[in-house]
Amino acid sequence: MSLAQRILDSDLRAAARLMRDLDDGFRSAAEEMKSLYPHTGRAFILGITGPPGAGKSTLVDQLTAAYRQRGRRVGVVAIDPTSPFTGGAILGDRIRMNRHAEDPGVFIRSLATRGHMGGLSRSTGDVVNVMDAMGMDVVIIETVGVGQDEIDIVRMAHTTVVVSVPGLGDDIQAIKAGVLEIGDLFVVNKADREGADRTARELAAMLEMKQAKPGDWQPKVLLTEASRNKGIEELVDEIEAHHGHLVNSGALERLKEERCARQFMDLLRERLFAEVYGHIHVNGRFREIVEDMAARRTDPYSAVEMIIAERFSGRQASNP
Secondary structure, three states: OOHHHHHHOOOHHHHHHHHHHHHHOOHHHHHHHHHHHHHOOOOEEEEEEOOOOOOHHHHHHHHHHHHHHOOOOEEEEEEEOEOOOOOOEOOHHHHHOHHHOOOOOEEEEEEEOOOOOOOOOOOHHHHHHHHHHOOOOEEEEEOOOOOOOOOHHHHOOOEEEEEEOOOOOOOOHHHHHOOOOOOOEEEEOOOOOOOHHHHHHHHHHHHHHOOOOOOOOOOEEEEOEHHHOEOHHHHHHHHHHHHHHHHHHOHHHHHHHHHHHHHHHHHHHHHHHHHHHHHHHHOOHHHHHHHHHHOOOOOHHHHHHHHHHHHHHOOOOOOO
């Protein structure tokens, strides 16, 4: 029986194996995804982002518990920093969410960034699709917390929650990080700290300055203490309210279409590069091009045009 069929039959080990193969970039994993893809598109995707130290992992742990109490099956994709020794994920998030390990309604997968910028791993979208096909009602993606470049999550999640805390050197981390525009909800976590109310007020004031069209969603600022499970139910209620807004306004279907388009373009870009680069690397052309560029006998623009012409038109372009 194929991995895809076993996953559809609720085999968690098969799901873990396919996720590993996807993360390692095995071609066989793509064949399995072809079978799983028709069974995707039903899960609600929730993104949790924010700077390091904001308590995102604890918040995700509490959100998982809250959704389970509401009868939802939950998948968690935790993007962890890459280990400099093994290249794998440093499993801090998995450890913090250990209390869900025996719950069959929760599946947690940690992924290493492996140098991928934007707060996500290259295989995040595929892993989300596997969890979707497994029948998870909610898939929570926790970004690595890289700060200013962490905007990829808005391209993948249906609802994006930006988490901040007072006392990290800047009262409004979201503004400094450039993520004020991507948040559907804003959370000031560790609200027992001094300055939490001021941070929330300033965030709310900045959000009020944004020009919104009639009928647009108005982001809210909420206070939470994830370590004490305070404010979590209110946060889930607001997340559900945003989900309802997306459904009723038709925005959810547009988001799904945009995600499909990005997934196609990303995969096309990756495959085309692998095919072209693999070809010129094997036949020695890559080394020749680099040597010609170093000697200024050619330029990178002409070299790329030449390789594309050779690969896709079948014509032997003249050496620039």
